[in-house]
Every structure is written in structure tokens, then in C-alpha cells.
Amino acid sequence: MAQQHSQTSSKTEAKTQSDLQSETQQDAQDTVQSRLNWSWLKHKIVTHKRQLIQANLIAVLATLLSLPIPMLMPLLVDEVLLGQTGWLLNNLQPVLPEAWHLPGVYISIVLVAVIVLRLLTMLTQVVQAREFTKIAKRISLAIRQRMLLQLPQIKMSAFDKYGSAGLASRCITDVDTVERFVSDTLSRLIISVLTIVAIASVLLWLNWQLGLMIILLNPLVIYFSSRFAEHVKSLRRKENAATEAFQQALVDTVDATRELRLAQQEKHYYQKVFGLATDLSQHAIANQWKTDALNKLSFTTFLLGFECFRAMAIFMVLVSDLTVGQIFAVFSYLWYLMGPIQELLNIQYARFGAQASMERLNHLLELDVELEVEPLQEKPILSKSALEQTSAISIDFNAVSFGFEQQPNLFQQLNLNLKANESIALLAMSGGGKSTLINLLLGFYTPHSGQIMINGEDIHDYGINRFRQQVGYVPQHPKLIAGTLRDNLTFGIEMTDEQLWQALAHAELSDTVSQWQDKLDTDLGRSNTRLSGGQMQRLAIARMWLSQPQVVILDEATSALDAATEAKILSNLKAFLQQRTAIIIAHRLNNLRLADRIFVLDDGKITQSGTEQSLKAQPGLFKQLYVDAS
Numbered sequence: 001m002a003q004q005h006s007q008t009s010s011k012t013e014a015k016t017q018s019d020l021q022s023e024t025q026q027d028a029q030d031t032v033q034s035r036l037n038w039s040w041l042k043h044k045i046v047t048h049k050r051q052l053i054q055a056n057l058i059a060v061l062a063t064l065l066s067l068p069i070p071m072l073m074p075l076l077v078d079e080v081l082l083g084q085t086g087w088l089l090n091n092l093q094p095v096l097p098e099a100w101h102l103p104g105v106y107i108s109i110v111l112v113a114v115i116v117l118r119l120l121t122m123l124t125q126v127v128q129a130r131e132f133t134k135i136a137k138r139i140s141l142a143i144r145q146r147m148l149l150q151l152p153q154i155k156m157s158a159f160d161k162y163g164s165a166g167l168a169s170r171c172i173t174d175v176d177t178v179e180r181f182v183s184d185t186l187s188r189l190i191i192s193v194l195t196i197v198a199i200a201s202v203l204l205w206l207n208w209q210l211g212l213m214i215i216l217l218n219p220l221v222i223y224f225s226s227r228f229a230e231h232v233k234s235l236r237r238k239e240n241a242a243t244e245a246f247q248q249a250l251v252d253t254v255d256a257t258r259e260l261r262l263a264q265q266e267k268h269y270y271q272k273v274f275g276l277a278t279d280l281s282q283h284a285i286a287n288q289w290k291t292d293a294l295n296k297l298s299f300t301t302f303l304l305g306f307e308c309f310r311a312m313a314i315f316m317v318l319v320s321d322l323t324v325g326q327i328f329a330v331f332s333y334l335w336y337l338m339g340p341i342q343e344l345l346n347i348q349y350a351r352f353g354a355q356a357s358m359e360r361l362n363h364l365l366e367l368d369v370e371l372e373v374e375p376l377q378e379k380p381i382l383s384k385s386a387l388e389q390t391s392a393i394s395i396d397f398n399a400v401s402f403g404f405e406q407q408p409n410l411f412q413q414l415n416l417n418l419k420a421n422e423s424i425a426l427l428a429m430s431g432g433g434k435s436t437l438i439n440l441l442l443g444f445y446t447p448h449s450g451q452i453m454i455n456g457e458d459i460h461d462y463g464i465n466r467f468r469q470q471v472g473y474v475p476q477h478p479k480l481i482a483g484t485l486r487d488n489l490t491f492g493i494e495m496t497d498e499q500l501w502q503a504l505a506h507a508e509l510s511d512t513v514s515q516w517q518d519k520l521d522t523d524l525g526r527s528n529t530r531l532s533g534g535q536m537q538r539l540a541i542a543r544m545w546l547s548q549p550q551v552v553i554l555d556e557a558t559s560a561l562d563a564a565t566e567a568k569i570l571s572n573l574k575a576f577l578q579q580r581t582a583i584i585i586a587h588r589l590n591n592l593r594l595a596d597r598i599f600v601l602d603d604g605k606i607t608q609s610g611t612e613q614s615l616k617a618q619p620g621l622f623k624q625l626y627v628d629a630s
């Protein structure tokens with residue numbers, strides 16, 4: 001039975017999740033081109049029309065249930081205490097036995113009715129809040145999806161500029177701010193307006209002059225508060241920017257803790273992070289108290305009107321036929337009015353906060369995207385025959401110039417030509433631009449001038465994504481993704497265990513992995529197995545081998561390995577590279593020897609090229625490093 005229940009609930013969960021996924025996919029298609037603004041939010045909210053109508057009907061029910069409450073007790077004053085028979089007693093007396101026609105009974109019945117109404121109101125409010133929360137969460141999910149669709153498309157330079165914490169902060173803090181606004185607005189706007197309208201109607205019914213005054217007072221308060229609330233926008237923007245700076249510094253410092261501890265500088269750096277936390281706290285305090293102060297100013301504007309209203313109500317007792325019980329009811333309704341008014345004021349303030357956050361999110365959405373933005377197709381598992389059919393690739397850098405803000409002329413008219421199936425080694429001083437050259441080739445950076453050609457075709461005409469599919473890249477510092485060794489080898493592409501073990505063997509990692517209890521399914525998350533630098537490099541080589549690329553890029557791929565393991569891997573690689581075009585970046589001679597030709601990159605240009613022997617005989621950087629220095 002319990003099993004059946006858990007099966008049913010897991011089915012329901014799976015259904016809800018798949019509903020949510022198809023809904024968010026639809027969201028993504030709807031929104032992929034749009035900026036975030038009020039009309040986008042409205043569009044998103046309207047797509048949940050059915051739930052919205054349901055939730056609002058429940059909200060109306062909650063309002064109707066709560067509406068008579070302020071009226072009931074005060075009516076007792078007139079009818080029970082002052083003996084003026086009215087609606088309440090006229091309805092109660094016919095249904096009650098004669099013996100129960102007592103003040104205590106009337107008061108108890110009304111008390112029970114009030115308690116029941118209050119409990120029912122609370123219940124409907126809980127259901128309503130749940131429905132509104134669901135809608136708000138789906139909208140924030142749609143925003144996050146919008147962001148996550150954008151992030152893979154933006155240029156790598158934006159990742160360098162904003163850093164992981166900066167991007168994460170916007171996807172978390174700013175989306176939260178918008179979500180809070182949507183949730184507050186959805187759950188409170190309609191109900192507050194309805195409550196105010198209902199109270200105004202009751203007051204109009206009790207006394208039209210008082211009702212009219214309430215109707216005129218509210219728009220006035222909303223107008224003034226919206227003027228005050230505009231200041232909140234810049235406060236919220238500053239606070240979220242300070243959150244971003246704090247997060248970035250914290251992540252960087254935590255990542256460098258080992259080095260800082262060794263240098264005994266960790267306290268100093270954590271103190272610097274604390275400085276940013278203080279800054280954040282100051283912005284948060286300014287935002288909080290100024291928002292509160294402005295909110296209170298808005299509310300005081302309402303209270304001033306309210307006091308005028310109260311004076312007028314008392315005056316009305318003198319000049320109209322309002323009874324004392326009715327005046328109690330009027331005051332109860334006025335008290336009741338405070339809640340929805342305060343809610344409307346809060347919504348105004350949340351609106352300006354949300355606007356500031358949407359601007360920060362739009363800033364990300366407007367970042368330059370890579371030229372070729374269609375999603376990467378899944379890398380097919382290349383069978384041997386498929387590999388044979390893939391044509392060999394030649395690469396040419398023709399007069400390429402590129403640089404960074406601090407170093408605008410890193411490359412000046414650089415020419416580099418790789419024949420199909422040729423392996424070249426690239427040698428330069430540290431900081432000479434080797435990794436940047438690879439980033440240009442992979443389309444992560446765009447040359448300021450000049451052309452990169454693949455098989456004689458401009459790389460953009462050839463297709464950057466198509467080219468990337470044919471590249472296997474082993475970076476200097478490979479990164480792990482959260483998951484198992486299998487995930488890290490395949491990136492989610494289906495491959496057989498046999499293929500994975502073969503790749504591990506080529507990377508000289510199979511002996512190590514076979515000793516792990518979970519073998520290929522070992523979790524490489526932070527808390528479990530930690531790979532050494534050399535093991536990470538070998539994993540990256542296995543990953544590259546699995547993709548059977550036509551172009552191989554090795555960026556200091558074996559720099560962390562011991563000489564014996566390095567020699568074995570280099571010998572495995574030698575055969576692998578024979579039918580491939582390869583760029584090998586290395587300082588060690590044994591790596592350079594994998595290549596057919598060595599190119600020397602010096603001062604932004606290729607200054608020498610040739611074999612090891614020929615370069616050793618020429619004056620230049622190669623001779624300086626490998627002959628003169630030894």
C-alpha cells in the first residue's frame with residue numbers, strides 16, 4: 001500500500017516536473033528574443049491565466065468571508081446593548097427558542113460566527129498564497145531559464161569580465177528581487193484593491209459622504225507614494241551591485257585560501273572581503289531605512305487623510321442619522337483598511353526594486369553574443385569509419401591582429417599556416433600569447449583584423465560550431481564538472497564502457513581508476529574523490545581521445561606529470577596525432593618533439609619556424625632557451 005502510494009506520488013511528481021519542463025520550454029521559445037520589462041512580465045503572468053483566475057476567485061472568497069467581520073460585533077452594541085432591534089436580532093430571534101433570547105446568547109453566537117469566518121478566511125488565504133507562489137516561482141524559473149539560455153551564447157570575454165560570482169549573483173539575487181515583486185503583486189494587488197473597493201462600498205452604504213472621501217483619498221496616497229518610491233530604484237541597484245562585488249571577492253578568496261594560508265595573508269584578504277561585506281551592509285542599511293522611511297512617509301500621508309476622515313466621521317454622528325454602533329463599525333472598517341493600503345504601498349516600493357534588478361538582468365541579456373549563436377549540435381560518437389570520412393583540416397592565420405585593453409598589440413599581422421594532418425609546436429615566452437592564439441582559433445575571441453581560415457575558408461563561413469566539433473582541446477588547467485568520472489569523460493554523450501576504458505588506457509589513467517570502488521561511476525564532486533593536477537590532465541587527455549577529433553590542441557597538456565608517465569602518454573599520442581592536425585603548446589623539449597615543425601612566437605609575430613635541429617642552429621628565442629640557457 002505504502003509502495004503503491006509512493007509510486008503514485010513519484011508518478012505525480014514526474015508528471016508535474018514534465019509539465020513544468022514543457023511549460024518552461026514554451027517559455028523559452030516565447031521569450032528568447034525579448035528584454036525583461038513590465039510587458040514581458042505581464043505576458044508571463046497572463047500565460048498562467050487559469051491558475052490566476054482560480055487564485056483570484058479564492059482571493060475574492062477570502063475577502064467576502066472577512067468583510068462582514070468588522071460589522072458584526074459593533075452591531076451588537078446597537079441591537080443588544082442599546083436595545084435598538086435591527087437586522088441581526090430580526091434574523092436571530094425567529095430561529096432561536098424563546099428561552100435563548102438573551103444578550104449572552106446573541107453575543108456568543110456572533111462570537112462563534114466571527115471565529116468561524118476568521119478561520120475560513122485564513123484557510124482560503126493559505127490556499128490562495130500557495131497558488132500565487134506557484135505562479136511567481138514559475139515566472140522566476142522562466143527568467144532564470146532566459147538567463148541560462150543567454151549565458152552559453154555570450155562571448156567568453158564577458159565571462160572573463162564578470163567572473164562566475166558576478167554572473168551567479170545576477171541570476172540569483174536580481175531574479176529573487178523580481179520574483180518577490182511578482183509574488184507580492186500577484187498575491188496582494190487584487191486582494192488589496194478588492195478589499196478597499198469593498199470597504200468603500202460598505203462605507204458608501206453606511207454613509208455616502210464617508211464612502212466618497214475614502215474613494216478620493218486612496219488615489220491621492222498612491223500618487224504621492226509612487227513619487228517617493230522612485231528613489232528606491234537606485235538604492236536597490238547599488239545594493240545588488242555591492243552584493244555582486246562581495247560575492248566575487250568571497251569566491252576568489254575562498255578559492256585562493258590554500259595559497260593565502262601558506263603566505264600567512266589569509267586574515268588580511270578575508271579582512272578585505274569583510275570591507276566589501278561592510279560596504280554591502282552600508283548599502284543594505286541605506287536601502288532598508290530609506291525605503292522604510294519613504295514607505296512610512298507614504299503611510300503617514302494616508303494617516304493624515306485618515307485622521308481627517310475620522311474627524312469627519314465623528315462629525316457625521318452629529319449631523320446625520322449614524323448610530324453609535326455604526327460609528328464603531330466605521331472605525332473597525334478604517335482599521336481594516338490599513339492592511340491593504342500598506343500592502344499597496346509595499347508593492348509600489350517592490351516595483352522600483354524589481355525595475356532596477358530587471359535593468360541589471362537586461363545588461364546581461366544585451367552582452368555581445370558569439371557570432372554563430374545556434375545551439376551546438378551534440379557531438380556524434382565518431383566510429384572508425386566516420387572518422388575516416390572526416391576530411392583532414394588545414395588552419396591558416398592570415399595577418400591576424402588582436403590585443404586586450406592593457407595590451408592592444410599582442411598580435412600584429414600574425415601569419416601561421418598549418419597543413420592538413422601536420423603537427424606543429426608553438427613556442428613563446430610565458431605571457432607571449434599562446435593561449436590567446438588558441439582562444440582566437442576556437443572563436444572565443446574575435447580578431448581585430450585579419451582572417452582565420454579553415455580548409456581555405458573563413459572560419460565563420462566554415463562554421464565555428466562545426467569547427468569546434470572537430471577539435472579536441474586539452475587546456476592547461478582542465479576543469480571538472482559536477483558529477484561522476486563518466487560524466488566528466490562524456491559530457492553526457494552516450495558511450496560504451498569499453499570506449500571509456502580505452503580512452504583511460506591511452507591517458508595512462510586506467511590503472512588508477514580500476515582501483516576506485518565505483519570505477520567509472522566514481523563521484524568527482526568536491527566532497528569525494530579529489531583528482532591531483534596530473535590526474536586532471538590525464539582525464540582531459542582521455543576526454544580529448546574519446547571525441548576522436550580531427551584537430552588536436554594540447555596546451556601544456558602534460559606539464560603536471562612525472563617524466564615516466566609523460567613519456568608513456570607522449571608515445572601513445574604520437575600514433576594518435578599522425579592522422580590529425582595538431583597544435584602543441586609546451587616548454588619541454590620532449591613535448592615539442594611530437595611536432596613536425598616548431599613555430600616561435602615572439603613579440604606578437606611568428607619569428608621562426610623549422611625543426612628542432614634547424615632552430616637550434618639559428619639565432620633567436622629557441623636557441624636562447626634551449627641552447628644558450630642549458
Ligand SMILES: Nc1ncnc2c1ncn2[C@@H]1O[C@H](COP(=O)(O)OP(=O)(O)OP(=O)(O)O)[C@@H](O)[C@H]1O
Nearest residue numbers: 160404407410428429430431432433434435436437
Ligand atoms: N582575458 C584577458 N584580458 C586581458 N588580458 C589578457 C586576457 N587573457 C590574456 N591576457 C593577457 O595577454 C597576454 C598573453 O596571455 P596568454 O595567456 O595568451 O599567454 P601565454 O603565452 O599562454 O602564457 P603562459 O605560457 O604563461 O600560459 C598576457 O599578457 C595576459 O596578461
